[in-house]
Amino acid sequence: xxxSYHCQLQESVTVHASFGDTVTxxxxxxxxxPREEMIALLRQQLLALGFTEDxxxxxxxxxxxxxxxxxDTLEATVSRSSKKKLxxxxxxxxxxxxxxxxxxxxxxxxxxxxxxxxxxxxxxxQRLQREETAAVEHTDAEVKEVLHRxxxxxxxxxxxxxxxxxxxxxxxxxxxxxxxxxxxxIEIEQ
Amino acid sequence: xxPQHLAVKHLLPFCRATLLGRAAGxxxxxxxxxxxxxxxxxxxxxxxxxxxxxxxxxxxxxIGWRRMSLPDEDExxxxxxxxxxxxxxxTLRFTAESxxxxxxxxxxxxxxxxxxxxxxxxxxxxxxxxxxRRGWKETAQKSEAVRRSLKIDAQLAALSLSAPGDLLxxxxxxxxxxxxxxxxxxxxxxxxxxxxxxxxLGASRTPEQCQSIAALLSGPLAPLMPWISAEWxxxxxxLPNAKNLDAFRQHQVSQAAVFTTWITACTQQxxxxxxxxxVRAYADQRSKLSARRSQLTRLTxxxxxxxxxxxxxxxxxxxxxIQAIYxxxxxxxxxxxIEREGTEQILLSGAAPFDLPVLHRDLSAAVEQLxxxxx
Numbered sequence: 001x002x003x004s005y006h007c008q009l010q011e012s013v014t015v016h017a018s019f020g021d022t023v024t025x026x027x028x029x030x031x032x033x034p035r036e037e038m039i040a041l042l043r044q045q046l047l048a049l050g051f052t053e054d055x056x057x058x059x060x061x062x063x064x065x066x067x068x069x070x071x072d073t074l075e076a077t078v079s080r081s082s083k084k085k086l087x088x089x090x091x092x093x094x095x096x097x098x099x100x101x102x103x104x105x106x107x108x109x110x111x112x113x114x115x116x117x118x119x120x121x122x123x124x125x126q127r128l129q130r131e132e133t134a135a136v137e138h139t140d141a142e143v144k145e146v147l148h149r150x151x152x153x154x155x156x157x158x159x160x161x162x163x164x165x166x167x168x169x170x171x172x173x174x175x176x177x178x179x180x181x182x183x184x185x186i187e188i189e190q
Numbered sequence: 191x192x193p194q195h196l197a198v199k200h201l202l203p204f205c206r207a208t209l210l211g212r213a214a215g216x217x218x219x220x221x222x223x224x225x226x227x228x229x230x231x232x233x234x235x236x237x238x239x240x241x242x243x244x245x246x247x248x249x250x251x252x253i254g255w256r257r258m259s260l261p262d263e264d265e266x267x268x269x270x271x272x273x274x275x276x277x278x279x280x281t282l283r284f285t286a287e288s289x290x291x292x293x294x295x296x297x298x299x300x301x302x303x304x305x306x307x308x309x310x311x312x313x314x315x316x317x318x319x320x321x322x323r324r325g326w327k328e329t330a331q332k333s334e335a336v337r338r339s340l341k342i343d344a345q346l347a348a349l350s351l352s353a354p355g356d357l358l359x360x361x362x363x364x365x366x367x368x369x370x371x372x373x374x375x376x377x378x379x380x381x382x383x384x385x386x387x388x389x390x391l392g393a394s395r396t397p398e399q400c401q402s403i404a405a406l407l408s409g410p411l412a413p414l415m416p417w418i419s420a421e422w423x424x425x426x427x428x429l430p431n432a433k434n435l436d437a438f439r440q441h442q443v444s445q446a447a448v449f450t451t452w453i454t455a456c457t458q459q460x461x462x463x464x465x466x467x468x469v470r471a472y473a474d475q476r477s478k479l480s481a482r483r484s485q486l487t488r489l490t491x492x493x494x495x496x497x498x499x500x501x502x503x504x505x506x507x508x509x510x511x512i513q514a515i516y517x518x519x520x521x522x523x524x525x526x527x528i529e530r531e532g533t534e535q536i537l538l539s540g541a542a543p544f545d546l547p548v549l550h551r552d553l554s555a556a557v558e559q560l561x562x563x564x565x
Contacts, residue, residue: 021494021495021496022495022496023495023496023499023562024499024562025562025563025564026561026563026564027563027564027565028563028564028565029565030565076564129494130492132494133494133495136495137495140495144564147564147565148564148565151564151565
């Protein structure tokens with residue numbers, strides 16, 4: 001009577017993956033005052049918002065996302081990056097009437113199983129990358145809003161300074177309409 | 191088969207189908223170029239008639255029937271662009287090269303599958319050794335079918351297309367064949383009209399091609415620019431395949447190059463033939479923007495932001511040349527009516543039916559959005 005052999009093989013598949021995304025914006029700074037003065041005002045505004053200074057770069061990190069403003073190039077970068085170890089085990093069983101036949105069958109099965117596991121890990125990697133992109137997209141909208149407000153403050157301060165250079169400032173009125181439009185009226189006497 | 195019988199029974203139906211943009215039937219033979227034994231006077235007369243009708247029909251179906259407002263010296267008047275009083279003499283001249291184009295297209299069609307040495311199937315090819323593969327290639331290169339095919343290719347690429355009619359006919363045949371079957375596009379790029387219109391094929395244009403496009407725009411085909419520009423919007427839709435991100439990018443870069451060439455040609459000569467279609471092309475941009483935007487979103491939504499952004503910026507850069515029209519328009523408006531140059535007068539009259547400031551605002555907003563700048 002012949003005897004049936006069963007052979008079970010396992011292989012663990014590990015992928016060290018890096019995820020992340022970056023989005024860059026250029027800051028349009030209209031020069032109401034000399035460029036250096038405008039940049040100094042912007043630095044002041046960003047520091048007030050919690051950015052930390054490192055050379056010409058100001059950085060703010062919040063919930064895993066880093067926002068960097070380069071005052072030399074006037075570029076704002078929102079980025080996020082992470083690393084993750086993804087692992088899974090591929091298992092295969094082979095049967096045969098001799099040990100070597102069972103082993104060969106299991107090996108053939110295992111190589112297909114490893115391929116499938118790699119594909120699954122790759123799909124998982126893509127899913128995690130899409131999540132990172134969505135997170136950057138979400139934070140980017142908030143960062144843009146913050147930078148818009150900072151630039152608005154820079155322009156307001158610049159206009160006030162410019163007005164005072166042109167003559168004696170009699171009155172300054174600031175208002176924001178229901179639609180969110182900001183209005184600044186400065187009366188000067190020459 | 192008797193060459194005369196072949197020409198009447200098969201060549202003429204092939205030409206008719208091709209010129210009407212329909213699928214041509216199976217081909218059964220080839221005919222030599224410019225040989226009286228094959229091309230009898232009757233066949234040539236029938237082809238001449240077909241060529242005339244096809245080209246004129248295409249032009250009229252394009253925008254020839256539309257009545258549009260056109261500038262005169264001090265006022266605008268409404269006319270069909272086809273009216274002789276508008277453009278002057280529109281006589282199109284054809285040479286024997288138009289017949290050669292059709293004949294070569296027919297010969298190429300007949301030669302599509304050389305029967306001498308059929309290519310092995312992919313499974314057979316995989317099983318062949320390197321020596322066997324080399325041997326097959328050498329035999330195939332020596333085979334009569336391949337030599338014939340190479341000769342047709344050389345003849346197609348060598349067509350000089352000197353007359354405006356030849357250029358239009360060549361363009362018409364290529365459009366039809368390209369949409370219906372696979373053709374070797376590079377053999378048809380000696381016609382600047384094809385190089386200009388079929389952007390995914392002429393992806394990286396040579397400086398010579400750019401020069402010939404410029405010469406074409408400001409030269410013999412200048413009166414036909416309205417037709418040619420009217421055809422552009424349909425080209426993206428007409429592409430049988432390759433509607434991918436690369437094709438989108440090439441399309442944008444190509445359009446920017448054509449607009450730059452066009453604007454340069456306009457500044458060199460005060461011609462309403464060039465300026466008016468350009469203003470209309472500018473006006474067309476707004477209607478296309480949202481459709482293109484959604485196409486781009488569809489093509490890039492799966493990409494990370496760091497790869498999406500350069501594509502958006504490239505598109506914004508491609509829109510820049512056409513915005514020069516608005517700046518020219520504003521400058522022309524600022525000058526005193528008496529001091530205005532001919533080009534400025536034509537530009538202002540041509541732009542009158544459109545709300546250019548609104549177009550400019552929308553286009554600028556789109557460019558700003560694509561550039562993703564803050565402030």
